[in-house]
Amino acid sequence: MRVGIAGCAGRMGQMLLKLLITAPGVLVVGGTERRGSHVLGRDLGALVGGEPLGIIIGENPEPLFEQADVVVDFTSPAATASHATLAAKTGTAHVIGTTGLDNDQMGAISRAAQRVPIVLAANMSLGVNLIEQVVEEVSRILDTDWDIEVVEMHHRHKVDAPSGTALALGEAAAKGRGVQLRRVSRRGRDGQVGPRVKGEIGFSAIRGGDVVGDHTVIFAADGERIEVTHKASSREIFGRGAVKAVLWAAGKRPGLYSMKDVLGFNLGSAAQPGGA
Numbered sequence: 082m083r084v085g086i087a088g089c090a091g092r093m094g095q096m097l098l099k100l101l102i103t104a105p106g107v108l109v110v111g112g113t114e115r116r117g118s119h120v121l122g123r124d125l126g127a128l129v130g131g132e133p134l135g136i137i138i139g140e141n142p143e144p145l146f147e148q149a150d151v152v153v154d155f156t157s158p159a160a161t162a163s164h165a166t167l168a169a170k171t172g173t174a175h176v177i178g179t180t181g182l183d184n185d186q187m188g189a190i191s192r193a194a195q196r197v198p199i200v201l202a203a204n205m206s207l208g209v210n211l212i213e214q215v216v217e218e219v220s221r222i223l224d225t226d227w228d229i230e231v232v233e234m235h236h237r238h239k240v241d242a243p244s245g246t247a248l249a250l251g252e253a254a255a256k257g258r259g260v261q262l263r264r265v266s267r268r269g270r271d272g273q274v275g276p277r278v279k280g281e282i283g284f285s286a287i288r289g290g291d292v293v294g295d296h297t298v299i300f301a302a303d304g305e306r307i308e309v310t311h312k313a314s315s316r317e318i319f320g321r322g323a324v325k326a327v328l329w330a331a332g333k334r335p336g337l338y339s340m341k342d343v344l345g346f347n348l349g350s351a352a353q354p355g356g357a
């Protein structure tokens with residue numbers, strides 16, 4: 082399988098490069114970086130301290146998508162949306178880990194997914210995808226006497242807030258409750274905000290140090306509290322998930338897929354609304 086890496090010099094890009102170079106059945110065929118990056122023109126293998134691969138890092142994504150069966154993409158929202166359009170043009174499967182996508186960018190990805198398989202996940206770790214399902218089920222069972230708050234902490238370099246994973250957990254909670262997140266979402270609180278509105282799903286983001294990613298969904302009622310927590314201590318969990326997604330995506334029918342499709346679990350089918 083011929084695999085390309087968009088954003089190959091990024092934190093995730095470099096990790097994926099290392100994992101994919103040694104993955105059985107995978108041939109890394111190229112890597113791109115943004116215009117002006119100091120790694121342009123360098124050898125892809127040398128970028129991660131390995132043997133030279135004879136592949137030069139370029140800025141033009143078109144040859145990358147033309148050569149690859151699958152392109153894995155942890156870049157920026159704007160780059161990812163244009164990459165998805167390109168994937169549809171070249172017939173290339175696209176695995177997207179980029180977060181912070183706006184509605185227009187999501188629209189471009191959905192349109193591209195009518196032509197090619199796209200795996201899109203704000204968090205590629207098994208653990209987070211599992212707790213998303215747990216949060217959905219818990220939210221289905223508990224009524225609005227239980228306040229739902231999502232708290233996340235990430236390293237000081239993270240540029241978007243709340244994290245894509247926090248929003249995905251909020252979406253899971255909203256789905257379980259049978260409401261639309263955009264109608265009940267409360268992003269941060271500051272000043273004279275008044276009492277909490279019943280049914281809100283709140284978000285708080287903390288930034289600092291080198292924290293890979295901590296997420297807690299708090300269900301708080303009078304007299305008791307449930308907390309569902311995931312803590313990532315290594316970025317490798319995202320890399321391993323992304324490699325699974327790459328291997329899974331090649332040759333799939335066009336469509337927009339999630340990590341739940343890749344990992345093949347779906348707790349939701351076990352519990353019906355009101356059934357617990």
Ligand code: NAD
Pocket residue numbers: 087088089090091092093094113114115116118155156157160177178179180181202203204205206245319
């Ligand atoms: P990073 O800033 O280290 O890496 C992003 C890389 O993309 C940079 O090297 C940048 O130069 C490059 N880039 C930007 N525009 C480009 C373009 N047009 N063409 C090619 N390369 C381009 O960031 P990171 O920590 O690796 O995270 C990248 C994204 O992935 C963020 O949105 C982050 O939130 C997300 N992320 C997702 C998961 C997940 O599991 N889905 C895990 C970690 C990070």
